[in-house]
Amino acid sequence: DQQVKQNSPSLSVQEGRISILNCDYTNSMFDYFLWYKKYPAEGPTFLISISSIKDKNEDGRFTVFLNKSAKHLSLHIVPSQPGDSAVYFCAASGTGRRALTFGSGTRLQVQP
Amino acid sequence: GAGVSQSPSNKVTEKGKDVELRCDPISGHTALYWYRQSLGQGLEFLIYFQGNSAPDKSGLPSDRFSAERTGGSVSTLTIQRTQQEDSAVYLCASSLRSGGGTDTQYFGPGTRLTVL
Numbered sequence: 375d376q377q378v379k380q381n382s383p384s385l386s387v388q389e390g391r392i393s394i395l396n397c398d399y400t401n402s403m404f405d406y407f408l409w410y411k412k413y414p415a416e417g418p419t420f421l422i423s424i425s426s427i428k429d430k431n432e433d434g435r436f437t438v439f440l441n442k443s444a445k446h447l448s449l450h451i452v453p454s455q456p457g458d459s460a461v462y463f464c465a466a467s468g469t470g471r472r473a474l475t476f477g478s479g480t481r482l483q484v485q486p
Numbered sequence: 487g488a489g490v491s492q493s494p495s496n497k498v499t500e501k502g503k504d505v506e507l508r509c510d511p512i513s514g515h516t517a518l519y520w521y522r523q524s525l526g527q528g529l530e531f532l533i534y535f536q537g538n539s540a541p542d543k544s545g546l547p548s549d550r551f552s553a554e555r556t557g558g559s560v561s562t563l564t565i566q567r568t569q570q571e572d573s574a575v576y577l578c579a580s581s582l583r584s585g586g587g588t589d590t591q592y593f594g595p596g597t598r599l600t601v602l
Contacts, residue, residue, distance in 0.1 A: 417577055417593030463528060473519060473545065474591065476528035
């Protein structure tokens with residue numbers, strides 16, 4: 375049973391436009407959410423996170439939105455750049471659970 | 487400073503053989519995690535070490551998998567009698583302290599294991 379789901383395996387956007395990556399979760403005990411970016415042959419790199427007490431967190435071009443009632447979060451990248459092309463993983467953790475539960479990833483391709 | 491390092495970067499083995507994968511966490515990080523990523527899948531938690539506490543082994547898929555962490559630093563993940571379904575990228579991560587989800591995990595580049 376996948377507790378964190380990324381239903382879009384891939385996404386293609388034009389350089390300069392907005393990229394929106396979506397993630398859904400089922401476990402109501404999750405209270406902390408993260409996005410990681412992964413380039414080929416490298417480990418995932420932390421990008422941005424959000425606590426369940428917030429509904430938005432912004433860091434430069436990256437903004438994560440959390441809708442607790444819908445158990446949904448999204449990552450917005452504005453403006454998108456070719457260097458953003460990577461696989462993006464959504465991850466979640468809950469109180470007392472130190473390990474992260476990951477989604478299956480969305481491959482983002484930003485076209486020049 | 488140096489990030490998390492893992493060795494080997496690639497390992498090809500025959501079914502039934504044992505393999506050892508190594509992880510060197512970031513110096514000073516007390517928490518260490520092992521995950522694996524099978525083809526087309528997300529990262530799957532395997533085991534977690536925190537200081538001198540007993541490890542959380544709840545993610546290990548079978549008793550063929552074991553891990554140890556010596557001296558609170560380097561960790562070795564051992565897979566005995568490897569099977570083809572063990573083929574995956576094995577990722578190690580470390581974090582500064584055990585703070586639940588608020589403690590950022592830093593990942594190594596992974597070891598790609600192929601079992602023929």
